[in-house]
Amino acid sequence: xxxxxxVRAGAAVLEQExxxxxxxxxxxxxxxxxxxxxxxxxxxxxxxxxGAPAADALRTVGMTLLSTVGGAAGPLYGSFFIGLAGGLRxxxxxxxxxxxxxLEAATAAVQRRGxxxxxxxxxxxxxxxxxxxxxxxxxxxxxxxxxxxxxxxAQKGAEATVPLLARKGRASxxxxxxxxxxxxxxxxxxxxxQALAATADEQ
Amino acid sequence: xxxxxxxxxxxxxxxxxGIAAAHPDTLRVSFDPAYIARAxxxxxxxxxxxxxxxxxxxxxxxxFVGRGMLDVACPGAVFTSPTPDQMLAAxxxxxxxxxxxxxxKNYTGDVMNFETAAELAETEVVSVLxxxxxxxxDSTYTAGRRGVGATVLVEKIAGAAAEAGRPLAEVAALAxxxxxxxxxxxxxxTSCTVPHVGTPTFELAEDEMEIGIGIHGEPGxxxxxxxxxxxxxxxxxxxxxxxxxxxxxxxxxxxxxxMGGTPLIELYIVYRRVAQVLGERxxxxxxxLVGNFITxxxxxxxxxxxxxxDDELVQLWDAPVDTTALRWGx
Numbered sequence: 001x002x003x004x005x006x007v008r009a010g011a012a013v014l015e016q017e018x019x020x021x022x023x024x025x026x027x028x029x030x031x032x033x034x035x036x037x038x039x040x041x042x043x044x045x046x047x048x049x050x051g052a053p054a055a056d057a058l059r060t061v062g063m064t065l066l067s068t069v070g071g072a073a074g075p076l077y078g079s080f081f082i083g084l085a086g087g088l089r090x091x092x093x094x095x096x097x098x099x100x101x102x103l104e105a106a107t108a109a110v111q112r113r114g115x116x117x118x119x120x121x122x123x124x125x126x127x128x129x130x131x132x133x134x135x136x137x138x139x140x141x142x143x144x145x146x147x148x149x150x151x152x153x154a155q156k157g158a159e160a161t162v163p164l165l166a167r168k169g170r171a172s173x174x175x176x177x178x179x180x181x182x183x184x185x186x187x188x189x190x191x192x193x194q195a196l197a198a199t200a201d202e203q
Numbered sequence: 204x205x206x207x208x209x210x211x212x213x214x215x216x217x218x219x220x221g222i223a224a225a226h227p228d229t230l231r232v233s234f235d236p237a238y239i240a241r242a243x244x245x246x247x248x249x250x251x252x253x254x255x256x257x258x259x260x261x262x263x264x265x266x267f268v269g270r271g272m273l274d275v276a277c278p279g280a281v282f283t284s285p286t287p288d289q290m291l292a293a294x295x296x297x298x299x300x301x302x303x304x305x306x307x308k309n310y311t312g313d314v315m316n317f318e319t320a321a322e323l324a325e326t327e328v329v330s331v332l333x334x335x336x337x338x339x340x341d342s343t344y345t346a347g348r349r350g351v352g353a354t355v356l357v358e359k360i361a362g363a364a365a366e367a368g369r370p371l372a373e374v375a376a377l378a379x380x381x382x383x384x385x386x387x388x389x390x391x392x393t394s395c396t397v398p399h400v401g402t403p404t405f406e407l408a409e410d411e412m413e414i415g416i417g418i419h420g421e422p423g424x425x426x427x428x429x430x431x432x433x434x435x436x437x438x439x440x441x442x443x444x445x446x447x448x449x450x451x452x453x454x455x456x457x458x459x460x461x462m463g464g465t466p467l468i469e470l471y472i473v474y475r476r477v478a479q480v481l482g483e484r485x486x487x488x489x490x491x492l493v494g495n496f497i498t499x500x501x502x503x504x505x506x507x508x509x510x511x512x513d514d515e516l517v518q519l520w521d522a523p524v525d526t527t528a529l530r531w532g533x
Contacts, residue, residue, distance in 0.1 A: 022400055026400075026402075026404060026405070029421070030282050030397070030404060030419045030420060030421065031397060031400050031402075031404050031420075032280075032281075032282065032283060032397055032399065032400055035399050035400060036280070036283060039280075066286060066287055066288070066319065067236075067286045067287070067288040067289075068286070069286075070257070070279045070280050070283035070284050070285060070286055070312065070316070071257075071279075071283045071284050071312035072284070072310075072311040072312035072315055073312070074284070074286055074312070074315075074316060075287070075312070075315035075316055075318075075319050076315070078319075113315055113318075113319075114311075114315065167345065168311065168346060169311040169346055170310065170311065170346070170417075170419070170421055172345035172346045173339050173345060173346070173349070173417065173421050173422070174421075174422055175340075175345070177422065
């Protein structure tokens with residue numbers, strides 16, 4: 001898995017979906033999630049070289065997001081990538097099982113930082129089903145198939161945030177008015193995991 | 204979008220260049236990572252006072268850097284928390300050997316970024332959260348109350364205490380006391396447009412207003428039909444007064460703040476009613492502040508903050524302050 005290729009793909013899809021993410025965020029937040037994520041991933045794509053060891057590259061991505069995204073998404077996605085890096089350290093040929101472990105570590109890191117549980121209408125609602133799908137598929141599937149299962153689960157998880165009442169972040173200030181909108185953080189998580197699966201497919 | 208800018212992506216950096224050009228004698232501006240520091244800092248033996256948050260709330264926080272208030276301010280992108288690398292560099296820049304106080308407005312992003320910075324800092328750091336907005340129900344099911352108008356009062360009073368040579372634990376305790384004794388609520392007549400987004404954060408019809416608005420255009424308690432100023436003030440004051448609660452005989456500081464797009468003449472109409480109502484309730488306004496101090500870009504609207512005073516808080520409020528936005532006693 002070439003992390004640089006994933007980050008470039010992620011930056012491209014975030015740029016493409018920038019306005020939609022901004023609009024989702026405007027519905028229940030302050031309307032800049034697409035802009036902030038695009039800025040962070042562009043910077044990360046510039047700093048990560050193709051062929052670097054996965055753990056080093058993921059850590060660089062995490063530190064870059066931490067210093068360029070701002071808002072809540074910066075520390076959360078920073079923790080996510082630094083958590084992934086921890087799971088892939090000292091692994092030269094990561095298979096589905098290794099990625100499942102890494103995604104477990106990354107999900108735990110996000111939950112430690114943001115203190116959100118499934119059902120709070122946050123990126124955790126995409127991450128947790130993706131983590132579970134990847135673990136479930138890891139035993140019998142190729143890396144690409146397992147990552148695709150994770151991406152599909154994240155997408156379903158993001159869509160399932162629509163009827164939820166937000167309990168974390170700015171959206172929680174809306175109370176009942178947060179119901180009926182898809183969470184922008186869960187949406188960007190699903191986009192990034194989709195980019196990961198597509199990158200694995202090309203390699 | 205109609206704004207006096209060159210490039211939506213360069214708004215914060217170009218404003219910083221302007222601040223550096225305007226105040227070279229009193230402020231030192233770092234561009235990467237971005238912070239605005241006292242030119243004469245760090246002050247040896249003094250607790251450093253650091254605050255920060257998204258840009259777009261000017262003069263908060265950079266306008267409050269100077270003797271008697273903040274040692275350094277970290278501006279984030281517009282309405283976006285600054286990042287841990289900025290906070291770390293700023294903490295180091297104002298460390299005079301007596302530790303550094305981080306004043307953090309209670310927003311999820313700010314809290315997480317400041318937490319990360321405090322974990323990484325080698326200096327002794329104590330963080331104080333400001334959460335004075337009564338428009339948000341204080342519940343375990345939300346991110347908690349937002350930090351709004353009381354931030355200005357916390358920064359002034361903590362800054363005065365640090366300037367007087369008080370140790371970090373006492374400065375932090377005073378900052379918490381101000382937060383615990385202050386309550387605020389705001390309202391918007393119009394929305395605002397984040398430059399790098401380009402479209403208004405929310406829509407308000409010509410005859411509507413949003414009560415309980417946050418300083419980033421987050422929706423508040425309710426959207427209602429526009430009313431005369433006196434009725435709006437009554438709507439804002441009622442939840443503030445009943446929350447602490449403030450009662451007859453209390454000494455208070457009354458702070459009428461503009462959201463950025465409301466002229467001072469209207470803010471004084473607001474203050475007029477605040478003084479009437481507090482007088483009727485038997486509260487004694489011992490100090491006041493009227494003007495645009497914690498804004499939401501070009502949003503029209505106001506927020507009201509009341510702080511319950513005691514002799515020590517009055518003395519610290521009156522202490523000399525020399526910043527671009529607040530200046531007295533110098």
